[in-house]
Amino acid sequence: MKKILLILSFTIDLCYPAAWSQNAKPAETLTFHVTGFEKATGQALIYLYRRADKVPTKPFMHLKAEIVNHVSDITVNNLPYGEYAAIVVHDLNSNGKIDHKWGMPAEPMGYTNKWKLSLFSGMPTFEKLKFFYSDKNSTIVVQMKE
Helix, strand or coil: CHHHHHHHHHHHHHHCHHHHHCCCCCEEEEEEEEECCCCCCCEEEEEEECCCCECCCECCEEEEECCECCEEEEEEEEEECEEEEEEEEEECCCCCCCCEECCEECCCEEEHHHCCCCCCCCCCCHHHHCEEEECCECEEEEECEC
16 A cells, blocks of 8 residues: 555656645845935845744844945845845944934835835834745835935
8 A cells, every 4th residue: 555655646746746846945036126225325234034034123134235326236145935025224324233213213214015114104014015026026126215
């Protein structure tokens, strides 16, 4: 009986490669094209989140990039396709962190999914910021809010 199940399983895998390949998550390069930096000084910081991560305090990845001509392109290599969320910060003083004043971010920020922080928006959450990264959606445009 075990031999029959093993042969059947092997036959299904050979005949239907699409069944197992759909579950594979290729790792490719995701690019964030960030526009709207009011000043070309400082650096761009990006905080990347998976569904299980705590937005906005516990990203699974934190990257930085130059700002050139008020634009920054930030690439993430070998990232599996899937759902993510991101927050971009214009780190004006290049200290590598989000500065706050009176409990609110003191540096300009941008969010994925065209989300905007306001007095009535509440805190950013994964659901509010999520986007789906795939081979058809490998460049995410983020507009900074100054």
